Amino acid sequence: MLDLLVIGAGLTGLTAAYTAAKSGLRVKVIAKGLGAMHWGAGTLDILGYLPGEEGAVKRPLAAISQLPDGHPYRLAGDVAGVLATFVALTEEIGLPFQREVGRRLTQINADSENLLLPSPVGAARPAFAAPVGQLGGDLSRPEPMLIVGFTGLRDFYPQLIAENLTRQGYPARAAFLPLAVVSGRRDNTAVSIARELDNPDQRQKLAQALRPLLKPGERVGLPAILGLDDHMQALADLQGLMGTAVFEIPTLPPSVPGMRLFRALEERLQRLGVRVEVGMEVTGANRGWRPETRDSQSPISNLQSPISIEWVETETSARPLKHRARAFLLATGGILGGGFESDVNGRVWEPIFNLPLTAPQKRSGWFRPAFLDPQGHPVFNGGVAVSPDFRPVDGAGRPLFANVWAAGGLLANFDPILERSLSGTAVVTGMAAAQAIVEHVKCEP
Numbered sequence: 001m002l003d004l005l006v007i008g009a010g011l012t013g014l015t016a017a018y019t020a021a022k023s024g025l026r027v028k029v030i031a032k033g034l035g036a037m038h039w040g041a042g043t044l045d046i047l048g049y050l051p052g053e054e055g056a057v058k059r060p061l062a063a064i065s066q067l068p069d070g071h072p073y074r075l076a077g078d079v080a081g082v083l084a085t086f087v088a089l090t091e092e093i094g095l096p097f098q099r100e101v102g103r104r105l106t107q108i109n110a111d112s113e114n115l116l117l118p119s120p121v122g123a124a125r126p127a128f129a130a131p132v133g134q135l136g137g138d139l140s141r142p143e144p145m146l147i148v149g150f151t152g153l154r155d156f157y158p159q160l161i162a163e164n165l166t167r168q169g170y171p172a173r174a175a176f177l178p179l180a181v182v183s184g185r186r187d188n189t190a191v192s193i194a195r196e197l198d199n200p201d202q203r204q205k206l207a208q209a210l211r212p213l214l215k216p217g218e219r220v221g222l223p224a225i226l227g228l229d230d231h232m233q234a235l236a237d238l239q240g241l242m243g244t245a246v247f248e249i250p251t252l253p254p255s256v257p258g259m260r261l262f263r264a265l266e267e268r269l270q271r272l273g274v275r276v277e278v279g280m281e282v283t284g285a286n287r288g289w290r291p292e293t294r295d296s297q298s299p300i301s302n303l304q305s306p307i308s309i310e311w312v313e314t315e316t317s318a319r320p321l322k323h324r325a326r327a328f329l330l331a332t333g334g335i336l337g338g339g340f341e342s343d344v345n346g347r348v349w350e351p352i353f354n355l356p357l358t359a360p361q362k363r364s365g366w367f368r369p370a371f372l373d374p375q376g377h378p379v380f381n382g383g384v385a386v387s388p389d390f391r392p393v394d395g396a397g398r399p400l401f402a403n404v405w406a407a408g409g410l411l412a413n414f415d416p417i418l419e420r421s422l423s424g425t426a427v428v429t430g431m432a433a434a435q436a437i438v439e440h441v442k443c444e445p
């Protein structure tokens with residue numbers, strides 16, 4: 001039997017699966033679709049903003065003490081330690097996250113400051129660490145930027161980026177190249193161009209076309225297209241050919257950096273013996289048994305002690321399947337990731353274990369009137385409340401199940417969009433919950 005079944009293949013589920021498998025557990029990941037990694041910038045965003053406060057957070061780890069008690073980072077405890085494990089994982093999979101080009105990230109502490117990187121619209125975006133390919137865009141560097149797009153490529157607007165950066169005091173100018181430089185196709189996306197640039201000959205052609213545009217002392221910002229499977233080599237080649245720093249700026253979705261990370265994590269998991277099966281929607285769980293009796297089918301609402309889940313059920317094209325495991329981790333992403341369902345009136349529910357949610361249950365309570373309200377929106381702050389070891393709890397704080405944990409975007413008591421803590425909370429809670437599961441499974445008879 002499996003030790004751990006992870007439900008959800010986003011950053012939370014995959015980093016949790018890695019942590020558990022590395023500790024010797026037999027793990028499997030199932031998900032109805034790909035995670036929201038394919039939407040994100042592919043950076044490690046720990047904490048960019050504090051609710052109710054103006055301006056970006058400078059030192060995110062130090063600022064964690066200002067977050068409310070039930071915030072997922074406060075539950076996780078050793079955030080720096082977990083992040084160090086994640087950074088080591090990115091090195092293991094060949095997509096190292098760093099804070100300075102060419103310098104391994106070995107020190108993560110309360111003094112570590114957020115970087116500012118250019119966003120797809122030219123805003124200064126706080127991120128704690130980033131894949132090497134994005135670091136050349138660090139806005140604390142003095143070199144002016146040449147932002148280059150391709151005529152006809154949707155989802156990347158160099159003029160908008162350059163104008164907005166310049167307005168904020170970061171000198172930048174825009175230029176365009178014909179799409180034919182990098183692709184023979186008439187219709188292209190960042191993903192198709194990234195595939196083209198896995199080919200060294202295409203990198204040569206791109207460098208040849210870029211060189212005449214460049215002024216001395218400039219660095220070059222491109223959409224995130226520098227290779228899909230051979231990214232590190234593509235980046236090194238292009239920088240070598242250009243003789244200057246070349247960096248990627250995330251495009252509108254789908255995100256090539258997110259896709260690279262997903263593929264590399266999936267491959268690493270496979271080598272650890274973990275199968276990632278996408279296309280399996282979990283539709284429910286059995287009512288389980290009490291650990292001490294193993295025969296009760298008591299309704300969850302009458303519990304004196306938490307019950308255990310024996311299996312969850314998935315819809316597949318052929319027939320429903322039951323998946324048994326000693327432990328289950330729910331990493332279904334909440335309202336953003338499709339892990340919660342809702343109806344037209346705004347009622348929100350968690351469809352697999354029917355967990356209680358702190359989200360508002362009327363549509364009128366979901367959003368505050370101002371789109372950019374400094375307190376964020378209640379619907380993003382609502383989710384599954386958990387114990388300090390990441391087990392879903394009832395209103396009195398008691399764990400609901402003996403063998404179910406929850407992590408990532410579905411958790412209550414934080415607003416990942418307002419805080420810009422999407423990937424940070426995914427990694428930290430995924431890995432911390434997996435660690436709690438490892439201890440639980442290893443202590444079981």
Ligand SMILES: Cc1cc2nc3c(=O)[nH]c(=O)nc-3n(C[C@H](O)[C@H](O)[C@H](O)COP(=O)(O)OP(=O)(O)OC[C@H]3O[C@@H](n4cnc5c(N)ncnc54)[C@H](O)[C@@H]3O)c2cc1C
Binds near residue numbers: 040281
């Ligand atoms: C619009 C948008 C913008 C984003 N922007 C950023 C950004 O700028 N920066 C950033 O870092 N991140 C961004 N993200 C992504 C963010 O990284 C994730 O939302 C966050 O990391 C939470 O990850 P997660 O693994 O908890 O959930 P998700 O990545 O949402 O993964 C949820 C997983 O659960 C699966 N699932 C859901 N329900 C079921 C079910 N019933 N049965 C089986 N599987 C199920 C899904 O198919 C998916 O695999 C964005 C996401 C969205 C949607």
